[in-house]
Amino acid sequence: EDKVVQSPLSLVVHEGDTVTLNCSYEVTNFRSLLWYKQEKKAPTFLFMLTSSGIEKKSGRLSSILDKKELFSILNITATQTGDSAIYLCAVAGAKGAQKLVFGQGTRLTINP
Amino acid sequence: NAGVTQTPKFRILKIGQSMTLQCAQDMNHNYMYWYRQDPGMGLKLIYYSVGAGITDKGEVPNGYNVSRSTTEDFPLRLELAAPSQTSVYFCASSYYGEYEQYFGPGTRLTVT
Numbered sequence: 001e002d003k004v005v006q007s008p009l010s011l012v013v014h015e016g017d018t019v020t021l022n023c024s025y026e027v028t029n030f031r032s033l034l035w036y037k038q039e040k041k042a043p044t045f046l047f048m049l050t051s052s053g054i055e056k057k058s059g060r061l062s063s064i065l066d067k068k069e070l071f072s073i074l075n076i077t078a079t080q081t082g083d084s085a086i087y088l089c090a091v092a093g094a095k096g097a098q099k100l101v102f103g104q105g106t107r108l109t110i111n112p
Numbered sequence: 113n114a115g116v117t118q119t120p121k122f123r124i125l126k127i128g129q130s131m132t133l134q135c136a137q138d139m140n141h142n143y144m145y146w147y148r149q150d151p152g153m154g155l156k157l158i159y160y161s162v163g164a165g166i167t168d169k170g171e172v173p174n175g176y177n178v179s180r181s182t183t184e185d186f187p188l189r190l191e192l193a194a195p196s197q198t199s200v201y202f203c204a205s206s207y208y209g210e211y212e213q214y215f216g217p218g219t220r221l222t223v224t
Contacts, residue, residue, distance in 0.1 A: 009152070032211045042116075042202060042215035043155075088154055092211045097162050098143055099170070100213060102154035 002027040004091050006103035014111050017079050021087050021106045024071040029094030033065055033072050038086040038105070046074075046087075079110045113138050116216035118203050124222045125193040133188040133219050135203030142208040144186040145170075146178065148199040149218075155202065161186055162208075193223045 003026045013019055025033065032050045036043035047056040052067035060079075065072045076083055086107050090100040119134045137144065142163050147155040157170030161180040175197055177189040186205075190197060200220050204213040 004154070006154075034211060041217045044215075045212050048212060090155075097160055097168070098206055098209075098211050098213075099145075099157060099160060100155075100211065102147075102156075104152065104154045 002091065002093055002101045004089055004101050004103035006087075006089050006106050008106060009104060010107045010109075012109045012111065013079060015079060015081060017110075018075065018077045019079060019108060021074040021076075021089075021108070022071060023073070023089030023103055025089075025091045025101075025103075026070065027091045027093040027101060030067065030070075031092040031094060034090045034092070034100065035063055035072075035074050036088040036090065038088055039084075043088055076108075081110045081112055084108060084110045115139065116203055116205055116214050118201075118216035118219050120219060121217070122220045124224065125190075127193060127195065127223060129193050130189070130191050131193070131221075133190075133201055133203075133221075135186045135188065135216060136184050137186075137203075137205040137214070137216075138184065139205065139207075139214065140183065141205035141214070142183070143206045144180065145204045145206075145213065146176070146186070146188045147202045147204065148172065148197075149202060150199050158188065158201075190221075195223050197221065198223045 035046040049065035086105040089103040145160045146158040159178040161167045203216040206213045
């Protein structure tokens with residue numbers, strides 16, 4: 001059974017800190033790994049990674065995938081209170097219909 | 113474009129009642145999905161559809177039914193509501209060949 005595990009489940013830091021969120025996975029015939037940010041409502045897309053070792057970057061957020069060790073990290077530098085959210089990792093395997101398997105999420109709280 | 117829309121936003125049901133959660137998208141996406149999200153958990157796939165007239169079960173389909181008569185609409189039916197179905201329900205859609213899914217704002221359902 002495909003599985004995605006995120007850690008930590010919860011993290012509280014001060015504004016300006018750097019955080020690293022982890023996502024490990026076991027999936028048949030890996031295709032892609034996606035990161036989403038979920039504030040009060042719907043998850044919104046951040047990154048998709050398909051190739052190992054390539055860093056995706058958007059402002060203060062960056063992510064890298066290690067296909068050999070089956071994990072990804074999401075880094076946020078110089079955190080702001082607006083970064084407070086649940087961060088979800090999802091993996092697409094080869095089971096068809098482009099289905100995603102989601103991890104439990106990491107709840108990140110940034111205190112001023 | 114409105115994107116993915118869901119109605120209602122909130123609903124309280126009594127045990128044994130039935131209801132339909134509505135989902136519509138105006139992006140001409142082939143694929144549509146229904147997820148539920150329990151507190152502190154990630155998203156679990158209930159049902160999905162790869163096109164009008166084609167639906168299939170996801171990870172947690174028991175107690176639910178779906179139909180897809182048009183490309184735009186993908187309603188989720190709860191026939192005999194149970195407290196275990198208390199959750200937040202998200203509808204999502206994607207283009208054929210792309211893993212990024214676009215999410216609706218969610219429906220918060222309480223069964224008492």
